[in-house]
Amino acid sequence: MAEADPTLRYVQRGSASVLEVGGTWTVFSMKGLRPKIGKARRATQGDSRAAATLVDARNVERLDTAGALEILQLAGGGPDTTVEAAGEHHAELFKVVQGNMCVPPKPRHVDWFTRWLEELGRDMVGLGQQTRALCAFIGEIIIVFLQACVQPRRFRVNAVVQQMLEVWVKALIIVGVLTFLIGVVIAYQGVQQLRQFGAETFTVEAVGIGMFRELGVLLTAIIVAGRSGSAFTAQIGTMQVNQEVDAMRTIGLNPIEWLVLPRIIALVLSMPLLAFWGDMTGLLGGAVACIFYLDFTLVQFFDRLRDTVGIWHFYTGMIKAPVFGFIIAAIGCFEGLQVRGSAESVGQLTTRSVVESIFCVIVLDAVFSIIFLLANV
Structure with missing residues (x-):
């Protein structure tokens, strides 16, 4: 039986922005997904990046770690994003992936003298x-x-x-x-x-x-x-x-x-x-x-x-x-x-x-x- 393609769309439920996803979200099924993502964002917020405080994943049939990470990144949220999953297994997978997501640190500006001292210290340790x-x-x-x-x-x-x-x-x-x-x-x-x-x-x-x-x-x-x-x-x-x-x-x-x-x-x-x-x-x-x-x-x-x-x-x-x-x-x-x-x-x-x-x-x-x-x- 053929697997359903992944689907997504951004909708408004009252004051909340919701990302609705369905189909199969696995590492093998997400090929060619980028055009769909761009189309969904333009339909919702023009050329700006869509962000959702809620993810509705009740229509997801199959899910793996790569798919869960992709969905959470598409939602634009982090650890505080709420996820509604189809079953306990999917909910646990979203929880594990969401718990391991982290915000990249801001680039630190280092002047040349500090960088020189760091390199000198690293060379001395080596x-x-x-x-x-x-x-x-x-x-x-x-x-x-x-x-x-x-x-x-x-x-x-x-x-x-x-x-x-x-x-x-x-x-x-x-x-x-x-x-x-x-x-x-x-x-x-x-x-x-x-x-x-x-x-x-x-x-x-x-x-x-x-x-x-x-x-x-x-x-x-x-x-x-x-x-x-x-x-x-x-x-x-x-x-x-x-x-x-x-x-x-x-x-x-x-x-x-x-x-x-x-x-x-x-x-x-x-x-x-x-x-x-x-x-x-x-x-x-x-x-x-x-x-x-x-x-x-x-x-x-x-x-x-x-x-x-x-x-x-x-x-x-x-x-x-x-x-x-x-x-x-x-x-x-x-x-x-x-x-x-x-x-x-x-x-x-x-x-x-x-x-x-x-x-x-x-x-x-x-x-x-x-x-x-x-x-x-």
Whole structure:
């Protein structure tokens, strides 16, 4: 049997405006209802919006939640609108829908300063939550590492070697070229500035101390953050999108042990090697510049470097390197595991991973500088 189409009209009963509805009011039957609504309103109040204080729904044959909501909205009323229903079931449905109707809040005008404070506060809360989650993640890594130390077979040596090939061997060229050029720049600037005081020979000390203590390891860490840290996020994030990480958890494999730990161990071992390579190529760049600008020979440059630059300058950079490697790998893996939904999330979190890694590396470098200053090293 075909269902009756929904009907409606606005009428006046004394001083009250009444909306009379009938037929079937369900989500499937209300298609094409808008022309009828417009016609009923024009017949009652011209082009103005009709409003009714009473709804006569006694002729409604079938009703669902969507139909009840549509009727109450057509009445233009809210919780105070009176509804006459055909039966107890319809009356209860109108009561439930009417009780859950709410008036949308008025738009609040907010000046630019208040909006800026709100955004700042929201960012600070997000930063706190992100820091707490990262600290919890690092704690979980430490626990898994200690468990693996108790059971050495849990260390995936093949995976560590494979990751070291990616983050160490394949990064040698880019790290070497950039640090070599930075060494040239430092030497050139040193010669130009120190020549004003007749102390251009101290360029050797400037290049050696600058590369050993700060620039060698810091530039290497920034390059690794942009190259390897982002790769960790993209790899694990893609596995998240493809639900491979969920599949690992389903079969009882710990993603921290299988995905995160090999990458962290590989980068912690590789960073000192890369930093050492960066120091050597940076010194070579400085030596080449001194050959051109100071008429030094290569042997003279390294003899003066050996005599004037203490070994602790080299050690301070090497102490920083594994710490930088750990934080870069931890942030890269952490952001990869935060990926949700789509490939767009992979790109966003990869960018965030690089930014956070570089920020943390610079903050840690400042902390190390203060510690070494207090220790007189």
